[in-house]
Amino acid sequence: MGGTEHLTVERVGATLVLTLNRPEAKNALSLPMLVGLYDGWLAADADDSIRSIVLTGAGGTFCAGMDLKALASDDGAMAGQEYRDRMKEDPDLHWKAMLRHHRPRKPVIAAVEGYCVAGGTEILQGTDIRVAGESATLGLFEVRRALFPIGGSTVRLPRQIPRTHALEMLLTGRPYSAAEAKDIGLIGHVVPDGTALERALEIAEQINANGPLAVEAVKASVYDTAEMTETEGLRHELERGWPIFATADAKEGPRAFAEKRPAVFKRA
Missing domain, CATH: 3.90.226.10 (2-enoyl-CoA Hydratase; Chain A, domain 1)
Known part of the structure; x- marks a missing residue:
């Protein structure tokens, strides 16, 4: 390894x-x-x-x-x-x-x-x-x-x-x-x-246990926006965050919650 x-x-x-x-x-x-x-x-x-x-x-x-x-x-x-x-x-x-x-x-x-x-x-x-x-x-x-x-x-x-x-x-x-x-x-x-x-x-x-695409996007957003103004940072957050909602994992998370089962995230 x-x-x-x-x-x-x-x-x-x-x-x-x-x-x-x-x-x-x-x-x-x-x-x-x-x-x-x-x-x-x-x-x-x-x-x-x-x-x-x-x-x-x-x-x-x-x-x-x-x-x-x-x-x-x-x-x-x-x-x-x-x-x-x-x-x-x-x-x-x-x-x-x-x-x-x-x-x-x-x-x-x-x-x-x-x-x-x-x-x-x-x-x-x-x-x-x-x-x-x-x-x-x-x-x-x-x-x-x-x-x-x-x-x-x-x-x-x-x-x-x-x-x-x-x-x-x-x-x-x-x-x-x-x-x-x-x-x-x-x-x-x-x-x-x-x-x-x-x-x-x-x-x-x-x-x-969390959605990997969401985790990585959240980390990136925190660091990318650290030196931005609040207005710039909020704009960047939307650019980072909105695409996550279109992923299959973002559909799996709420579905697993509704079905009371562990989520199976596929990084997609």
């Missing part, structure tokens, strides 16, 4: 689970991980039987960001040299992998345990729904190392949470607990440690 030595891919029903799998390095980003991530996003969107994606990390950690030890080495190389050809072919691949320059059309749910800092929190901002274990640690630590959170945080974070909280997170570089991250709106759910993936899969299953 794909994947690399640092990124595992698993199918759970109609959900594709992508797992950052470098626990010995707290799932710090590597070339194999980035290539695997991007291939995972593409694979999910190419397969109409996949209706949602869950992103998580192995070993009780989400992602500790960039591999600073490799970054500090003489040549700045990261593990996985065999993947350099992919990077040369597509110099934008790492940004697509981190959801900076790519947005999957399927909903993406993050299941966070342990550390989700620096690049981990940057990837998090590209996901749609977020669940964290109660002892998870989040934050953007770049300024502590005289670095810049160039994964999109200075643009995205103030649009996702109140600006005062975004600036505090960006400028102090301090850690945030899962509860604090939920309070400021960065996380949607805080659950007992070790159950973030379970909760994410439950949310995914709820999404999977």
Whole structure:
């Protein structure tokens, strides 16, 4: 089903689970991980039987960001040299992998345990729904190392949470607990440690039960209209929404409700 030595891919029903799998390095980003991530996003969107994606990390950690030890080495190389050809072919691949320059059309749910800092929190901002274990640690630590959170945080974070909280997170570089991250709106759910993936899969299953064309159109509309005026956004919403009513799935939904049975959506 794909994947690399640092990124595992698993199918759970109609959900594709992508797992950052470098626990010995707290799932710090590597070339194999980035290539695997991007291939995972593409694979999910190419397969109409996949209706949602869950992103998580192995070993009780989400992602500790960039591999600073490799970054500090003489040549700045990261593990996985065999993947350099992919990077040369597509110099934008790492940004697509981190959801900076790519947005999957399927909903993406993050299941966070342990550390989700620096690049981990940057990837998090590209996901749609977020669940964290109660002892998870989040934050953007770049300024502590005289670095810049160039994964999109200075643009995205103030649009996702109140600006005062975004600036505090960006400028102090301090850690945030899962509860604090939920309070400021960065996380949607805080659950007992070790159950973030379970909760994410439950949310995914709820999404999977819905009409896939409607789900994807709703997600697209939310993001497409984010920077529009209200008038422009409402016009765009009609352009996105009206065609959904003409689908066979839109007829199946009300029919199944009337007949008191589960709907069978065929993406048509």
